[in-house]
Amino acid sequence: MSDKHGIPEDANIPGGMVVINLKHNERPMAWYDKKQVMVIGHPGHWKAIVGIPLDAETGRHQINIKNSDGQASYDFNVKDKEYQSQYLTVQNKRHVNPDTMDMERIHREQNIIQKAKSNWRDIDDVSFKFIQPVAGTISSQFGLRRFFNGEARRPHSGLDIAAAEGAPIHVPANGKVINTALYFFNGNTVFIDHGQGLITMYCHLSKIDVEEGQAIKRGDVLGRVGKTGRVTGAHLHWSVILNQTMVDPALFIKEQSSQK
Ligand SMILES: [Zn+2]
Known part of the structure; x- marks a missing residue:
C-alpha cells in the first residue's frame, strides 16, 4: 500500500x-x-x-x-470465483415472503437506496485507508449464495461483523452522510459518501448518531450495532459500493494488521 x-x-x-x-x-x-x-x-x-x-x-x-x-x-x-452457499433461518416470515403492502414499501425503498448508491461527489482526495468499522468477528463473508428458511434469495452483498448490541460503529474514512432511514430488510441504515462513487452502507443499527448532510471524519461514531430489519441476531452488515456496484469490503481492510 x-x-x-x-x-x-x-x-x-x-x-x-x-x-x-x-x-x-x-x-x-x-x-x-x-x-x-x-x-x-x-x-x-x-x-x-x-x-x-x-x-x-x-x-x-x-x-x-x-x-x-x-x-x-x-x-x-x-476471473471465475465460486462463492459458497449459506442457509439461514429468520423468525419473521414476512422478511422471507413479504405481503402486498410490504412489497410496495420495499419497491419504494429500493428507489431511495439506488439513489444513495449512485450518488456522485467529485473530490480528488479519495482515501481507501479504511479502518474496520466495528470490532468483532466476521460472521458472514461477502458473496455467499443465500437461502432464507430454505428459499433462495439474493447473494450476500456485504460483510457481517458480529458484535454486541449497542457497540459503536466507526466511519472507516472521511465522508459525508447522504442518507439515513429505517428500511424493511436493512433496518436502521446509514449511507456515507467518500467521494467519486465510493459509498459505504451500515445496516441493522439499534441507533443512528448522524444526520443527512453531515460531514464525518475517519473514526467518528455513526451509530450503534443492532438487530433491526431482516436479521438472525445483532451484527453490523457493512457494504462498500464503487460505481454503483457492491464489492467485497474485506478487500479494503485486509492489509490493516500489517499497517499497524
Ligand atoms: Zn449481511
Missing part, C-alpha cells in the same frame, strides 16, 4: 475491483457498464478504480474513457 490513496490490490473477480492505469495528461472521465467510474492520480498517471459486480461474467470487460483529446477504451479480465 505505497500509494498515497491506499488503493487495495487488484481482485479481478466478481465482487472485486481492478485498477486500470490511464496514461493521459488531462484527467479523463471513465465509465463501466454506463456507470461513472472513479479516476484518481495526477497528470500522466491516472488510475480508474473499477468495481466488478457479483453477477459479472468471466472474460473480457471494458471501460470507456473520454477527455478533450477524445475517447478510448481499456480492457480488463474477470
